[in-house]
Amino acid sequence: MIDLIHVTKRFGATTAVDDISLSVAQGELCVLVGTSGCGKSTTLRMINRLIEHSDGEIHIDGQQIRAFREETLRRRMGYAIQSTGLFPHWTVARNIGLVPRLLKWPQARIRERVEELMTLLGLPVSEFADKYPRQLSGGQAQRVGVARALAADPDILLMDEPFGALDPITRETLQEELRALQGRLHKTIVFVTHDMDEALRLADRLVVMDQGRIKQQGHPLELLREPADAFVESLLGGEDRGLKEAALLPVSERMLPLSPRLLARERVAHDASLREALSIMLWRHAERLTVVDDEDLPIGELSLRRLVGAKAHE
Ligand SMILES: Nc1ncnc2c1ncn2[C@@H]1O[C@H](COP(=O)(O)OP(=O)(O)OP(=O)(O)O)[C@@H](O)[C@H]1O
Ligand SMILES: [Mg+2]
Secondary structure (H helix, E strand, O other), X not given: OEEEEEEEEEEOOEEEEEEEEEEEOOOOEEEEXXXXXXXXXXXXXXXXXXXXXXXXXXXXXXXXXXXXOHHHHHHHEEEEEOOOOOOOOOOHHHHHOHHHHHOOOOHHHHHHHHHHHHHHOOOOHHHHOOOOHHHOOHHHHHHHHHHHHHOOOOOEXXXXXXXXXXXXXXXXXHHHHHHHHHHHHOOEEEEEOOOHHHHHHHOOEEEEEEOOEEXXXXXXHHHHHOOOOHHHHHHOOHHHHHHHHHHHOEHHHOOEOOOOOOOOOOEEEOOOEHHHHHHHHHHXXXXXXXXXXXOOOXXXXXXXXHHOOOOOOO
């Protein structure tokens, strides 16, 4: 869906992006991470042509990006940024409806779409539709920014730290929403974040950048288990990598069938992560947990030995 082939961007003497190649398949969620100034935002903005690349080629659906008309790009790509970029003198509803209006959708359809998105993002229409950006909290404004990016139902979403100002609970809700959206509608998403837990949770493909170059890319588990070098390893969390890996693996991965022994008192859901299971063990001083299904019925057990990956029988 998106191909960057030996792409370089120079600003005068600065090389912001240095010969990167990257392919994002349709329906894939690609996350760019890296230290400040490594070229993440520049990469994103070259994809929607807010910035013209200096060298190399960028293709969307096999077509040179330079061949696209501006309107086509706008329709196909949603763009959400941390600072939201909302128009201060426009109401929330008008801001969200920006692209559909540029695309000349009928009035009624725009209104319907705006209300649908506000509901999806937890912004009650009666309360927020007529507010102005300055009357919103940072998190509310960010949600308006995300709604605006989704408005014309683009097949590509470019998101530059879109959840930066949100509290952890809203943030997690929106992460799940984004995941669901991508699963259901097969959106292709390129997402920039500084939050490694967010990156690991969201990414099908994780791309680590440093000084304008791509250091390593692959599935999060791949990078956690085999970081290419010390930089990638430390960016991914250094000694914390074990916990970060455990956060990505479900309890069902290490669960054993129920044994004839007494059921352990403490329980964990089969679809919880191994990290959550470990936390329960620590908190409850328990070395064994009963694994339960969606109906809360016991289906297996998990011991500390199994959790840490010991292969031998107990
Ligand atoms: N318009 C510009 N003119 C000159 N230099 C620029 C311009 N935009 C970005 N740069 C430089 O290009 C480099 C990459 O910037 P970019 O914004 O892509 O980094 P980033 O990875 O998004 O950083 P952050 O995590 O801080 O947002 C930086 O050194 C920056 O100073
Ligand atoms: Mg940036």
